[in-house]
Amino acid sequence: MSDLLNLIIGQGEHFRRARLPSLYSDFTLQRYSNPDGFAANTAAWIDALTKAARAGLLPSDGADRDTLSLRTGENLLRSLETKEWGRPLALRTVIDEAVSQRNMIPYQEFVAARKSIHSRNWTVQPWWLFTWGLKQLRLLDSSTGAGPLPLASFVILPNVEEAASMIVSQMGSHRNQIDRTYPMSMFSTEAGRILKSQNGLTKSDLHLILTYLARDKSNIIYDAETVKFKAVGETSSTLSIxxxxxxxxxxxxxxxxxxxxxxxxxxxxxxxxxxxxxxxxxxxxxxxxxxxxxxxxxxxxxxxxxxxxxxxxxxxxxxxxxxxxxxxxxxxxxxxLRNLHAQVGGIDRVEDIIEGLRDEMGKVDEIGGAIEAGPQRDSVIDESAVAEELESLEKQTSIRDEEKGARQTQERLAIITKNKESQQERKDDPLELSSDDRAPDPPIKEVIGC
The missing domain is CATH 1.10.287 (Helix Hairpins)
Known part of the structure; x- marks a missing residue:
């Protein structure tokens, strides 16, 4: 299997083996009978062709492989042919759909456009006119995509946009004008290195990049020998000596x-x-x-x-x-600075403003002092009232202490009375007398003979 087929069939979910019969079939009629399936198949093929072109795997007329465009025709169909599923029968429909979605643009239409392709007034026509003409001549059947694939070249817009973004970010970000100016050969070599192109940019890819950066993004000015990246805000459209x-x-x-x-x-x-x-x-x-x-x-x-x-x-x-x-x-x-100084109005105005500010700040201090001093002059403390309140608090404290002492005395007397009653009860009990009236044990010293 070729590198191209390995890349396409190895895309995983989009080109899993169970979907290959559907992807290689003529699914043109599904546009109306199964819109979701039609959209999924066309999206899968558009994505596959875009990635294959970016990898430099699509067939071309010469030895160099373009990465920003593809060429339809017999060579493309033959390169996508497999033993098991044959050729993709709906490839013409896929190209039509890619053009309608502006993922692909007819090469000559892209190069000849005077306005930016992102302009709302810009429209793609040649591919549709060509297809319409073939239908009028009954060379194409609108209900099938299995007819011969016309020979034409298409710019792959997502690849052009990605390549342009990478080149500008690395080559056009210098602040110095000298570093943003390149001879054409050096620009081509450096751009090829950035895009990781093994053999450098092809003439077609270089032409597309220059056209897109100058016309659609206004990032560069160029002629046959020189390329200059514009500075931010620069409006010049021609190169200087x-x-x-x-x-x-x-x-x-x-x-x-x-x-x-x-x-x-x-x-x-x-x-x-x-x-x-x-x-x-x-x-x-x-x-x-x-x-x-x-x-x-x-x-x-x-x-x-x-x-x-x-x-x-x-x-x-x-x-x-x-x-x-x-x-x-x-x-x-x-x-x-001159504009700012004009807004300030000169040194005299500044001095007036500062003097006025000092006056107003002084007024704030005066008002604050008056507010703080006012309550102190109006409030007079009555010392006799304070003494009376203190004496009252002391009396209340003394009464609480006396009451607490009386309660404690009563509790102790109750305990003594209870103990005496317990002793009297034991005396009246004969068993208690026999045990209590016995002579007490001799002291320890007498027992040991000391």
């Missing part, structure tokens, strides 16, 4: 850096070759290798000096760009 110069300088530095690396590797290789020739007693080969080494060393010296000069110029440009940015911020800050 400064932008193009920066891009050219970056390209020269990148080319010279590559040449320096190649020459360095070549010099090392020639040194090894010369050493091997000497070890093999091959003087002629050793001399040839050393001569080539000297030529490479001379070229390396020249390239390195030029590269150092260009890098110095690039550093100065970066410094100047930073200074321009700082001056713009300072200029804007000056305007803000």
């Amino acid at each position: 400064q932008d193009k110069t920066i891009a050219s300088l970056k390209m020269l530095i990148a080319d010279l850096s590559t040449q320096v690396a190649v020459l360095t590797t070549r010099i090392s290789t020639l040194s090894e070759s010369a050493q091997k020739a000497i070890n093999n007693k091959n003087r002629t080969s050793a001399l040839a290798a050393l001569r080539s080494k000297k030529v490479s060393e001379t070229a390396l010296t020249g390239r390195s000096e030029t590269l150092a000069q260009l890098e110095e110029v690039y550093g100065k440009i970066e410094q100047a760009a930073d200074q321009v940015a700082i001056l713009r911020v300072m200029e804007a800050s000056t305007g803000v």
Whole structure:
């Protein structure tokens, strides 16, 4: 099974084995008889084709695989064919549904659009017109999707949006204008690295990304050689000479850096070759290798000096760009401060406000002092009344103590009386007398003879 089929059939819930007969059947009529089943099948196929394109597994005319678009036709049907279920019979219906949902857009319509595809006034027509024309010619049956799949290219909008978002977040987030300007080749290489494209961006993918970022998102300005990410709030629509110069300088530095690396590797290789020739007693080969080494060393010296000069110029440009940015911020800050000072009204107004504030704060203190002092002047304590209340409390306490003592005395007398009565009862009892009238036991000291 091909990588494409492994990816699609390995999607789990959408393409589980029990659903494959339905997914590969002509389910076009289910649009009316079973809308839920129709929606589930079309959604599964649209999602599968989107992921397959993103993975670079859809067939293409050349060796390069596009990730942002797909091409319908016999090659696509053949790549999706299986021994058990054959070809997907409703694939044309799936493409129609994807176009109606704006998951896919006819390639030429996308590229030729002057307005943003997100505009409410923008509509997709060519695919529908083409299908309608075939129906009028009775080449297509509206009740089935099993007819021949027309040859056409479609932009996969979710893939374009995702790719654009990743590129902007990593390449367009720099604050410095220099870092946001790229030569076209460097932009293509870096974008391919971000999107993890093994062979870099194809021409089609690069064209779609540039179109979408410039027209639909207004993130970039570009021409055939330069790409510049706009700063926040920037409204310019054309590249300046400064932008193009920066891009050219970056390209020269990148080319010279590559040449320096190649020459360095070549010099090392020639040194090894010369050493091997000497070890093999091959003087002629050793001399040839050393001569080539000297030529490479001379070229390396020249390239390195030029590269150092260009890098110095690039550093100065970066410094100047930073200074321009700082001056713009300072200029804007000056305007803000001037506006704020105008709202303040000058130093005289400030002094008047502060003086008035002091007066009002003084009034608050005066009012507070009057409130605190007022009750103290009006309240006079009657000392004689306080003394009388104290004497009354002392008398009440003394009476409570006397009553408590009397109760305790009565309780003790009751206990004594009760004990005497108990003793009298024991005397009257003969058994108690026989035991109680016995002579008491001698003291312990007498028993032990002490």
